[in-house]
Amino acid sequence: MNIFDRPKIDGHCHVLDPTRFPYPAEVPYHPHGQEIGTADYYKHVMDAYGTRHALLVGPNSGYGLDNRCLIDAIAQGGNRFKGIAVVHANISRQALKDLQVQGIVGVAFNTSLHGLDYYSDIDPLLGLLRDLDMWAQFQVSANQLEALWPRIQRKGVKTMIDHCGRPHLADGPNASGLQALWELADSGLGVIKISGFAKFSQTGFPFDDTHAHVMKTWNAFGPDRCMWASDWPHLRGTYRLDYGTLLKLMERWFTPAQLQAMMWDTPAKILGW
Template sequence: MATGHGGLGLPDGSCDCHHHIFDPRFAYTEADRLRPPPASISRYEGVKARLGIQRSVVVQPSSYGTDNRCTLDAVARLGPGARGVAVVAPDVSDAELQRLHGGGIRGLRFNLSRGGGSPEAMVKLAPRIAALGWHIDIHLAGDELCALEDVLKGLEAPIVLDHLGRVPQPDAENHPAFRLIAGLLESGRGWVKLSQLHRDSLAGPPGYEDAARLARRYSQIAPDRLVWGTDWPHVVAAEPVDELADLALLLDWIPEEDLRRRILVENPARLYDFPALG
């Protein structure tokens, strides 16, 4: 149960399922314009301590393309409480997938919003990574997601949608993207990350009521397939982001202690293959 970690009393094993590391030891790809300043492991460890979390998932940013060295290095340095989500070429070898698995990778990211990968590559890679127990992680605006409905419904791997599924507001529940995501959740094949909680909100602070309604609807549909993430270091945020305030906002939206535990501990453990808490 809650142990008083950080300032919010989170349960043991709480996990940030979406953050990045940017390390100048590893060169950015020439093809991507997103070149943020360094965001080190030592700085991120400070975020973990402030929030009171013990586990995290390092997500490969578009800045590194298919060069996963920074992500693998970060997972190794963060230790047993870390996993990773990688980006690979469509023709990646079986040996490379096995190497990534050994380095703690448990999913492949397709940041389609920035031209990262293609629907064709997702279809090609899905059965190969499903055999490893991995998932397909997708970031794409909700309007564009709808165009991939047939692809998503046919993918031979679990699907994880970043940032509340990026469903347009203010009437998200009546948008076709929400109905598509709800169908994936109900089928047992879809997951949603409760991250960038206010990115698409039109209601605004302090409560972001439209985003809150969307998060609550997801929790009613599939409480066992929701996870949470900080999206640290917030490289595309228009304003500074306070991770502690964001997490407090989520806890305000999800007041039930058992549901919080699922989202923060139990669901991430299943999705990212974390060991049982000792």
Template sequence: MNLVDTHVHVFTQDLPMLAARRYTPAYDATLEDYREHGARAGITHTVLVQPSFLGFDNSHMLAALRRDPQRLRGVAVLPVDTPAAALDTLQRDGVVGVRLNLDGLALPPLHAPAWRVFLTELARRDMLVELHRAAIDLPALVPALLDAGVRVLVDHFGRPDDLLGRHDPGFQYLLSQAKTGRVWVKLAAGYRNGWTSADAQTAVEISVELLAHFGSGHLVWGSDWPHTRHEHQSIAGALTALEHGVPEPAQRQEILGTTAMRLFGF
């Protein structure tokens, strides 16, 4: 039985990091460390996501991908002027998508010529775009991505406002995009939305809404290991949270296995 963790970061403290970063790790999070934790949870396949504090230097992640091309895939962070030949190389190394981590940043002009070229090149290679932004801004971003022909994976439950929850207009917009068939949502790290253990019911309500609209064929799960800035979290805890939000075993197995295996090209 396949179990795919679609959101894992690997890094070491001595890597060159962005000068303007929100977070500096005080520990190493190696592939070996992760495998030890993941094995206990039964994880068989893993998607490595480039950490924001490493910027466009994906070399550490790429080195990890080359070590196990059968069980690892990657989501890179890239500049908009990345050459087509570089995308080909990244794809050969196991990169299946590009992350737009726009948390706290200005919205990019996705309809501008440079972005259109970049997104078209991604679509040509069937590389997805993983989008991390508060739900309220999704209507300003998702249409341009879909117009360019890329598949869209929205991070962290869609990032609804922690007070509005499922009533967030941006979240309601996200639900409406299920009909496109080209939008997926990642059930991962509710704590990034401000949800604490006291807000467990909010996470369940959001999961129920997403499942009702997208179905288990367009939802995936991620542990967010090593849970930067929330290191008290665990892979086991993330799986338990998924069980609460998706109590039906068959739906949960599709999310953990079939859907993720297909979306990330395993």
């Protein structure tokens, strides 16, 4: 089956519509130009490439804690979309339950952007997410997961890791952040997104330097806990990336059975489609 015809669930993408939902002034980075992707346009992208559902992630870039664009996209998408929101650490249980009703399945924590200290007070929130059966989604880089993993383990919250854990490849395969990643895999608490190669490659497309790590990640987490994602529309990207070329790369790296698992079976089960 051609990769474009294969039914897919995109496990990580963003929608930005600053015309309808202006960026808050206090958010320092405002995506523009080709970084902007409205929900209406993304649905055309989905139709072109056989993507039936998508997990929309609230972007720290542009919107920060403003989830209005995300919630609107989920509402207008029917059953096509679910979401990961960005929230205050002190959000109430009821406010989280209200977000659940609107299609939000978890909360994003971006230590790659904000650093570890920014999230020093999230343990009560992790407990709420556990109690409500919601996901804690972490975008870490280099060795940040080493500091987060004991907190995740202590709270027992189910965890999504973005973009293969974004290792610093120069640190080698025994880096402390990677050891934490493999411990998370062994724990059964975590799932991981096979995505974001541009965020840790040093050579650029077709990301040959990331291949060994991607395959080790696949083997550590297994087909039941890996899901593919596009990261569309590639915020803060330093060079052009396209949906189709990323899909063709997956077709080269993975077998049809593996693609079926990461692009449909696993995300459908994990996200309730």
